[in-house]
Amino acid sequence: MANSIVALRAYGDGLHLIIRPHLSIAEVEAAIQQEISRMNRSLAGTSVQIDLKSPTLKEEEIELLSSKLQETYDLTVRGVEVADEPIAPPIAAAPTTHIISQTTDTRPSRDSELSRIVPNTIRSGQTEEFPQGSLIIYGDVNSGGEVKAGGDIVVLGTLRGSAYAGMNGRLSAVIIAMDFAPLKLQIGNYVNRSSVNQQPRGYPEIARIGAEDVIIVEKFVKF
Amino acid sequence: MGKVIVVTSGKGGVGKTTSTANLGTALALLGKTVVVVDADVGLRNLDIVMGLESRIVYTSMDVIEKQCELSKALVRDRRVDGLMLLAASQKNNKDDIQPEQMKAICDKLRTAHDFVLVDSPAGIERGFSNASAGADEAIVVTTPDVSAIRDADRIIGLLQNARIEPINLVLNRFSPELVGNGSMMDQADVLDILNINLIGVVPEDSGVITSTNRGIPLVYEDGSPGAQAYMRIARRLTGQRIPIHDFEQKGLFSNILNWFTRKR
Numbered sequence: 001m002a003n004s005i006v007a008l009r010a011y012g013d014g015l016h017l018i019i020r021p022h023l024s025i026a027e028v029e030a031a032i033q034q035e036i037s038r039m040n041r042s043l044a045g046t047s048v049q050i051d052l053k054s055p056t057l058k059e060e061e062i063e064l065l066s067s068k069l070q071e072t073y074d075l076t077v078r079g080v081e082v083a084d085e086p087i088a089p090p091i092a093a094a095p096t097t098h099i100i101s102q103t104t105d106t107r108p109s110r111d112s113e114l115s116r117i118v119p120n121t122i123r124s125g126q127t128e129e130f131p132q133g134s135l136i137i138y139g140d141v142n143s144g145g146e147v148k149a150g151g152d153i154v155v156l157g158t159l160r161g162s163a164y165a166g167m168n169g170r171l172s173a174v175i176i177a178m179d180f181a182p183l184k185l186q187i188g189n190y191v192n193r194s195s196v197n198q199q200p201r202g203y204p205e206i207a208r209i210g211a212e213d214v215i216i217v218e219k220f221v222k223f
Numbered sequence: 224m225g226k227v228i229v230v231t232s233g234k235g236g237v238g239k240t241t242s243t244a245n246l247g248t249a250l251a252l253l254g255k256t257v258v259v260v261d262a263d264v265g266l267r268n269l270d271i272v273m274g275l276e277s278r279i280v281y282t283s284m285d286v287i288e289k290q291c292e293l294s295k296a297l298v299r300d301r302r303v304d305g306l307m308l309l310a311a312s313q314k315n316n317k318d319d320i321q322p323e324q325m326k327a328i329c330d331k332l333r334t335a336h337d338f339v340l341v342d343s344p345a346g347i348e349r350g351f352s353n354a355s356a357g358a359d360e361a362i363v364v365t366t367p368d369v370s371a372i373r374d375a376d377r378i379i380g381l382l383q384n385a386r387i388e389p390i391n392l393v394l395n396r397f398s399p400e401l402v403g404n405g406s407m408m409d410q411a412d413v414l415d416i417l418n419i420n421l422i423g424v425v426p427e428d429s430g431v432i433t434s435t436n437r438g439i440p441l442v443y444e445d446g447s448p449g450a451q452a453y454m455r456i457a458r459r460l461t462g463q464r465i466p467i468h469d470f471e472q473k474g475l476f477s478n479i480l481n482w483f484t485r486k487r
Contacts (some may be wrong), residue, residue, distance in 0.1 A: 123377060123379055123380035123383075124373050124374070125347075125376075125377040125380055125381075140416070142373075142376045143369075145376075158415070160416070
């Protein structure tokens with residue numbers, strides 16, 4: 001499960017290159033390179049079938065990809081199959097949009113805020129609650145675990161459980177995690193559940209209430 | 224003074240009882256004195272897996288009710304020296320025993336034996352608190368699927384709250400083929416979530432079913448991969464340092480891929 005965007009599979013009719021929902025063609029190329037470099041055997045001279053799990057790549061992009069596969073890896077593309085039904089893009093929270101660059105800065109003063117450091121992983125069934133301020137978790141929040149804070153929540157590991165920031169109603173609170181795959185996000189009175197089978201994207205992400213009054217999840221760039 | 228180790232998992236059917244029987248037997252084969260304790264009151268199984276069900280006269284309930292001495296209730300396994308079973312009562316239920324009573328039994332057993340392995344029932348209720356009451360250490364058994372892992376995570380949290388340490392993980396029913404084709408979590412994924420020490424990986428082994436039905440723990444037959452895995456875990460429990468066996472090396476996926484690339 002190292003590579004969530006691209007997978008090479010061998011089926012009865014030969015090799016298949018499976019491309020799951022993604023953000024950009026650059027991301028796909030990087031994932032292909034990673035997947036192929038994982039193989040300890042050269043694939044030169046083989047042919048692959050491309051299985052697109054969602055119609056996110058344009059036709060010219062597919063062509064470009066095919067020629068790149070041929071050039072770089074000597075892989076012939078023998079066909080392309082696109083899944084009919086568009087699958088929801090892999091965003092942390094289903095009804096929101098995934099934005100790569102951070103646009104607005106709604107940061108309030110956090111000067112006088114208390115914070116509590118939790119030096120361990122929050123496991124399934126455990127709850128860490130700190131209404132007086134922010135929580136910093138030196139570990140993961142596992143599926144079934146819960147963190148709640150009056151201020152922000154920072155997870156220096158993987159967020160797989162649920163996180164509730166701004167539990168006293170502060171809408172400027174944010175949730176930051178090094179790897180983001182939450183079951184449920186809540187900021188103030190805004191709730192978001194995750195999309196099915198959310199996989200961490202490999203970079204830190206931040207959830208906050210965006211301009212359109214929904215929780216948005218985006219790549220974390222320094223404040 | 225021996226160690227009391229609780230074997231637990233949260234979820235049912237992941238191999239707690241099989242692991243207890245095999246590790247107990249393996250430790251005895253290594254020359255240790257071992258008592259395996261069935262803490263699954265009302266739903267006992269360990270006696271069957273050990274093949275000792277016909278020899279039980281007294282149970283831990285009789286000991287608690289002072290119907291017999293603890294030493295009388297221990298069933299000696301005749302196939303190997305130093306292995307005993309303390310069975311659970313089948314007619315009572317888990318609420319009939321208090322955690323303190325289980326702890327008293329474990330404390331008494333540890334004075335005379337090297338290892339006391341307590342087979343915990345599934346769940347996080349009274350049965351679990353009874354089983355873990357007297358434990359110094361824990362072995363958490365899980366299979367590489369998400370529901371078992373979430374339950375294991377919950378159990379690890381409860382064990383940590385109870386200050387039971389170390390907590391070692393046995394990854395059971397591991398299938399290199401399924402990992403190879405991407406449909407099963409690999410060792411690294413499991414450890415990333417659970418974040419505890421891995422003491423062994425037991426591969427999926429159909430021999431487990433026959434050995435359970437015959438009442439002969441797998442470790443009596445050296446050949447099977449499952450038996451070897453349990454022997455390695457037992458050695459690690461006695462303090463030997465043995466690297467974790469890498470079952471993933473011969474994944475089916477790479478074999479198929481090799482076959483394809485060779486052909487064209």
